[in-house]
Amino acid sequence: MSLPEFHYIGKALPRKEDYRLLTGHGCYVDDLEVPGALHACFVRSPHAHARILAFDVKLALAMPGVVAVVTGEDLAQWTTRARMAPPIEGLQPMEMDTLPIDKVRFQGDPVACVIATDRYLAEDAMEQVRVDYDPLPAVTDMWQALDPAAPRVDETLSSNLVSHQHAVHGDPKGRQRDAHRVVERTFAMHRQTHLPIETRGCIAIWDEGRSHLTFHVGTQVPHPYRTTLAGRLRLSESQVTVISQDVGGGFGQKIALYREELTVAAMARHLKRPIRWREDRLENLLSSSQAREDACLTRAAVDAQGRLLSLELEILEDFGAYSFYPGNYLARVVAMILTGPYKVQDYSYDVRVVLSNKVGNGPMRAPMAITSWLMEGTLDAVARELALDPLDVRRINMLHADELPYRMATGELLADITPRETLEAAVAAIGYEDFRKRQQEGRARGAYLGLGICTVVESTTYGSQFYKAAGIAGSGHEAAWLRIEPTGVVNASVGLGATGQGYETSLAHAVAEGLGVSTECVRIYLGHTDIAPYGMGSRGARGGTAGGGTLYLCAQEAQSKVLAIAGTLLGTTELNALRLRDSQVEQMIDGLWVATTVSLADV
């Protein structure tokens, strides 16, 4: 794979976003002033699992400033239920109310919404909402969830096992019989949360005359979010505008449409008044999505040199009480890409995802990160058991450049990757042999030095076929637009959702490179569904590849159009001898690029 020569990309640039963020002039959701906006506040379950018997909202409704108190029954009239039911083998379809009607499923589950003229008053009234519960036994760990006698988190499902996929490629069991050794290793990771420093929040503004909802929210995925929000409100996508300006971190937590946000939107439409909501930190910890909580096992059959003959993987994941995402979404991708840069064709996986009485899971900070932990942990276990150098175990199993493209056991095709070169470069940079010597010397005097090796081949973005098959909302594609204004400045947009990545700077690079202008004259527009073209947003490290790539291609096309016009102005048909550089059209004359009289503003 040869790399194109870049003129703009790769140069360090000061971030365009910084000035406003450093001086307190950023614009996060809660910074927006909306005259007359009411404030929403949620009543939450104190129980992990309980039947809802009755509500008494009379006291709350009589409190100063209170405009409305609504429960799941009310919202069922104004919103549709969430249905998480992509046709995936082994995945039980799930349906969820906007706010729970019959029972709560985790501590922090929102059961009622108070709308008042002021956030302080809304919180006062929230304390006066009486809810009668009948507590139920709770499912608190994934092993308990699997027990047929365990309480059922979702009583419409046949069991708590919401998703189960099993696949066998080749004959992993058979290869174990021929193996020098079968190395088994377990891995367990507790539940975690994203904890963006800006909590969730939103502002819903309903325009009764135009039948249009403007929804301000910090989201990583403005368009798929709009698709879901419009659908749940029984509106068309042209009746909803989602605006996401500065966002104080997402890390995967700000992808799904949350029930609180849907409630605020529905209430704004019902009351015909703007409504805003900002959760506090306790709510963020209780009821924004959490992540991971996996117990895994690998079984590697190896020869005496540590060469993988076969690999078996088992994953058990605690998904929490609700499916904000399809249950298979995260764990199954781990199983799909596990073997990464290592050669092994006899491979099986068994992925079980269970419901429990905890808040629902979502992707977090490289959602498939446990892939490298499992695979590299397995190779380290092999090295340890066979008393081999862990680097040698990697080398003997890792793909060489001449073995690419390589079809993985799971059917994925690896191409245009350089794991071996990367590993060897890292080893050389570290000075591996020297390090091992220093490590030995250190041990002799009681100093313990460590070194770990990790290589991972991770999917960044997927095609629309994958997204559609996975049941992820949205079209699955990425698009970009670019406009050259009369003065030669460039406006461009793509459907990503910025949460601190510095897109306004890095994507300006991509446009500058493709078009042939300096990054200073490029302005990137993001986070507004009426301005940006439909895109899948930012998740799983896809922003640079999908968004940057699309903008780059878009800008290249724009350059060829500019050069066609410039060719006419210059009276030449040899467009290959023209290029745009720093907004000036240049012509190749006698092997040298020479500036012409034509600039971007002239075209």
Added chain:
Amino acid sequence: MSSMDQQVITLTVNGENRDVSVAPRKLLVDVLREDCRLTGTHVGCEHGVCGACTVLVDGRPLRACLTYAIQMEGHEVLTIESVAANGKLSPLQQALHEEHGLQCGFCTPGIVMTFEAFLRQNPAPTEDEIREALSGNLCRCTGYQNIVKAILKAATQMRLDSDYVAS
């Protein structure tokens, strides 16, 4: 909120006196953001842990989410909006920009306010002292390394600036 609960108080914010009518229980951070329309002071945790709402009161850092606005009469409050003079970043802001000491920017105003005060009190801090002082400000994006680098750089720059002024 009934008008009976409201009190008119005079706040001195960024050198300007402002009369605001607020309930006694209204937090300084909410008054700054809603009544003074200074939204650069952010609310991250509402219980004094994350440091995003840090402002300076009489030159000392203080959590605006743990302070009632009515307590602030007779005190000088400085917010992030006061730091860059005439559009020019302070040496600390400039260093954070150059060293990539911010990403999403939500915690940044609190960090700037904390260290504007810190560097005046301790113009030549060690890295350990910076890390100790920074422990009161949570950042979820950067991993802190570049923030520490930026503060060290700002300290050096500010010493050079003051030497220059002194000479």
